[in-house]
Amino acid sequence: MVGAAEEAQLNRIESQVDNGGGGAWEYLCLVRKLKARRPDKVLKHGLFILNNPKARSNLGTEEWTLYEQVAIAAMDCQRVDIAKDCISVLSNKFPGSTRVGRLEGMLLEANGAWADAETTYRRLLEENPNDQVVQKRMIAMAKALGNISTAVEYLNKYLEIFMADQDAWRELAEIYVSLQMYKQAAYCYEELILCQPTVPLHHLAYAEVLYTMGGLENLQMAKKYYASAINFTGGKNTRALYGLCLCSVAINQITKGRNKEDKESPELQYLTAEALVKDYKEKAPAKLTLVTNTLKSMKLIS
Numbered sequence: 001m002v003g004a005a006e007e008a009q010l011n012r013i014e015s016q017v018d019n020g021g022g023g024a025w026e027y028l029c030l031v032r033k034l035k036a037r038r039p040d041k042v043l044k045h046g047l048f049i050l051n052n053p054k055a056r057s058n059l060g061t062e063e064w065t066l067y068e069q070v071a072i073a074a075m076d077c078q079r080v081d082i083a084k085d086c087i088s089v090l091s092n093k094f095p096g097s098t099r100v101g102r103l104e105g106m107l108l109e110a111n112g113a114w115a116d117a118e119t120t121y122r123r124l125l126e127e128n129p130n131d132q133v134v135q136k137r138m139i140a141m142a143k144a145l146g147n148i149s150t151a152v153e154y155l156n157k158y159l160e161i162f163m164a165d166q167d168a169w170r171e172l173a174e175i176y177v178s179l180q181m182y183k184q185a186a187y188c189y190e191e192l193i194l195c196q197p198t199v200p201l202h203h204l205a206y207a208e209v210l211y212t213m214g215g216l217e218n219l220q221m222a223k224k225y226y227a228s229a230i231n232f233t234g235g236k237n238t239r240a241l242y243g244l245c246l247c248s249v250a251i252n253q254i255t256k257g258r259n260k261e262d263k264e265s266p267e268l269q270y271l272t273a274e275a276l277v278k279d280y281k282e283k284a285p286a287k288l289t290l291v292t293n294t295l296k297s298m299k300l301i302s
Contacts, residue, residue, distance in 0.1 A: 039076035046070035200232035223247040241276040273300040
């Protein structure tokens with residue numbers, strides 16, 4: 001993810017280049033470094049350099065990196081003609097190259113030749129089974145074709161090798177949630193929390209899965225992770241505050257008639273509800289009456 005300072009730097013250089021101030025190569029390098037998605041700008045400024053023999057010659061070996069960058073941007077912009085020309089140049093320069101092979105597979109995808117793209121990717125995986133980029137392309141292609149079960153299979157195989165890829169765990173978790181496979185989704189979020197224990201969104205997502213699964217033990221656990229999300233955001237996570245309220249209501253319904261120890265603390269319920277009311281007073285006062293009435297109906301405030 002691009003940080004605020006990096007985003008500002010990128011925007012500044014982009015404005016400079018767009019207004020004829022130079023620095024196109026610096027801009028393209030920064031886009032690549034930050035993994036930012038600016039395909040239209042990359043295509044425009046990349047082609048400007050490639051079509052200028054003097055500017056292109058000044059790049060040295062980086063010329064081929066630029067051809068690759070422009071090819072990918074062209075496919076994003078649906079300019080497959082430009083992408084094809086760039087890939088052809090690279091193929092002539094580096095025959096049999098794995099990186100060029102990946103681009104050829106992506107070009108086949110862009111042209112809707114899914115079967116041929118899969119054949120290309122499988123050939124590349126035979127040569128290098130641990131090719132991370134190709135495995136990701138296989139996953140993306142399965143999702144694009146609506147083959148969700150295949151995408152899940154590919155993601156699981158991918159994560160057996162690249163266990164530290166948090167984006168892949170998040171993607172798999174979201175697919176499992178969409179399929180209502182909550183136990184599997186919970187496992188994915190547990191892995192994410194192990195990798196990044198202070199990221200509030202992971203705690204929030206895990207809590208929501210546990211709440212959806214239901215049952216006293218899951219609800220009590222969900223409450224803890226909602227509380228963690230609130231703690232990591234300095235008490236400003238509205239969704240987590242709602243989650244705590246809902247957990248309290250659900251736990252009270254389950255433990256009705258049981259021992260006092262099993263029931264929710266009324267003090268905690270009151271504090272959570274008050275925090276939610278305060279949050280809406282500050283952020284969305286127009287909705288305050290609705291929120292207050294809702295909390296009253298849940299018997300969390302009087």
